[in-house]
Amino acid sequence: MPQARTRPRSAALRCAAALAVPALLTGCGGPGPGPAAAGAVPTAPAVQSVLDRHAAALLRHDETAFLADVDPGFRERQRQVFRNLAQVPLAAWSYRVVRVAAAGDGAGDRALAQVRVGYRLTGYDAADVGSDADLTLARRAGRWYVAADRHDAEQLWDQGPVRVVRGTHSLVLGTDGVGALRGYADAADRAVPAVRRAWGDGWSGRVVVEVPSTAARTDALLHAAPGTYAGIAAVTTGELGGTAGAPADRVVVNPEAFGELSALGRQVVITHETTHVATRAATTAATPLWLSEGFADWVGYGGTGRTARQAAPELSRDVAAGRAPRALPSAADFTPASGGLAQAYEGSWLACRLIAAEWGDARLTALYRAAGTGGSLDTHLRTVLGTGLDDLTARWRAYVQRELA
Template identity: 35%
Template sequence: MADPGRRLGPNAAAVLVLVALGAALLVWQRPWQGSDDNNVGIPADAPSRLTTQFRALTEADSEAEFVAAAGTSRAAKAFAREAWRSRAALGATSVELRYVSGGEVPDRADGSALASVEVSWRAGDGIGLAGTTDHSSTVAFRVTPESDDTFSIIAATPRDGALPLWLAGAVSVEREPGAVVVRVDGGDAEVPVESMASRARAAVARVVPDTKGDVTVVSPRSQTQMARLVGQPLDQVRQIAAVTTRLDGRGGTSADTVVVLNPAVFATMDQRAAQVVVTHEATHLLTDAVGARTESWVIEGFADFVALREDSASLAVSAGQILAEVRAGRTPERLPSAEDFDAEGHGLGAVYESAWMIFRMLGERYGDERVVGFYEAVMGGAELDDALRTSFGITTDQLTAAWLDYLAKSASTVS
């Protein structure tokens, strides 16, 4: 029990309460930390000021100028310094940031807002791309008002299209024969992406000798970064191990496309499976499959035909899902459609395996050279029936019947 003779009187207790409240208020406001932690009202002429500020970022010729244009806060300086160094690592040129709208209304307790900015740039030749294509997308920049009626620009997220690679994090570029790897925030440190990309380039050359160019692979640190870099919602990339896309996420040719890895999915794969994925995507890149208007099963099946051409795994491993479906009485009734390859659908692995089994069958019956000729004919714009007839002397119906029979026989011999 406390000694009643040592209790404080009511006046003294009240003084102590007021002192405690004052100290708590001082700690909460933290005036000694400067503008980073003070809420400052957004100026009435925010659009005009942001237009000027993003123009200054565009016109900056050095890291010091770029950092100065980004604002006075520690967060702005750190963001701008990282972005400038990532630009330099990519050899980015023709960088332009054009303010579009926003920034006038705060949407967070810290008083910051989002401003929409059209960002365009060109990648340098040093990362295996042509360096002649302008990549553009609309980016939402997080801006914080400062006491001098300027803004600090502290972060960037995609708004329409993909996030420019140099705004995604700290970028480094590493090279191997036939391959370039761009790591974002260190990428997936557990995966030897450089050697895998080089092996993928060589594997494609052995099946399709006339392909040209390097394989450029982007290895982000997180799945969220991967989704931002390809311009897709997070839910739409959860099942995807990698995707081949243009840097701004809008398609293109092998002259300006990259393979973007999904580290969350790669973390679940052994090295053999991961190598198959990289070679599959490298096939897309090197055969100009991105944006091609043709049957999805042709594009995806051929990519696995190349990726699994020298694979030593058993059919139970490389086609286990589709063969299990067949054994369960769920044999496909038609060739795979574009809808079957929907990244959000169930049974995606079985769909890819079924497309590969078409090409595996064709390779066994007609040989690699005729399979490659068929693929190149379809990719060149030939109708499917015409390409089948020219390459193999069969129709689509005959191909379908032969494939279904092949699936049934394979399922019966593989446990």
């Protein structure tokens, strides 16, 4: 389903989807800044020292140290987040203080710290997944404590205790029981070899899947308005054109839409999303959505034996009603509220299926890689396939009629 085309993870989010990278909710102290003179604001180095100890306490699972300098009124919330994170395989957790200033009330007993938060999952992230947070510091009896945080989006551990299932090629994080998550790991483990056969190597060959408990919580993770992803089974988030040093993409599942699918449908979705993970480094703003989404569906449906009519029921109905498409799907056709989202995916899949059938799988993959380099799509089509966009569109229209009529 849709790739969330986001700004780099190093930038403040979003998101459009996927992740694109939600802001971290946790942000609190370790032994707090030392005794302060009346009206003083803690220095950035003092706050940094506190947060360094705080991060170290989280990584060594020391709850007492983690909460040591959290204000009593904020402590229970932070205790819960700490416990929600207990099973998450963290390779790193860090805070970088950007700025410390007096709080707006001017009373001298509160300060505001702007902080960059980062984390990495063991075995999956090559770099920190980062986000911004504002921490409120409160002074009690001459010492400063972290009293609140402010954020724009959620992380999975803000929604409840995170359960973890490890597959051969996958890491699944969810807030439901382990048994409910095993199926996602199994599907991802089947998807990775299929994607490797179609795309080749040059990617990690690993997938991180996040499974919130409801569709509403999926929207929250994606920093989207309620209902934005209703009917969309999963979204892949990450940085377009990301290098090998970028954090791993996340496949974020909408469990309600996903649960309505057949076993085959669920596997197609996970393979589709895994394809987005594999192709991310070659995907840029220049890559047409019909190519990126059609290619992912082409890989997803590979080997399933599904006929065109079975895999494209909405477009089949349109063709039967005399509403066959005249142009390849545009970016606007892929918006959740477009009214023709299903037809956009189905038409894109048929376009990639046509290219593979007439020019071969290798040329389809070569076209995908070429399109992401920028420049004219027509030029890339002529270079890779020996035909231009107008001719491809005409062939595709005839193919749609032939396969779906």
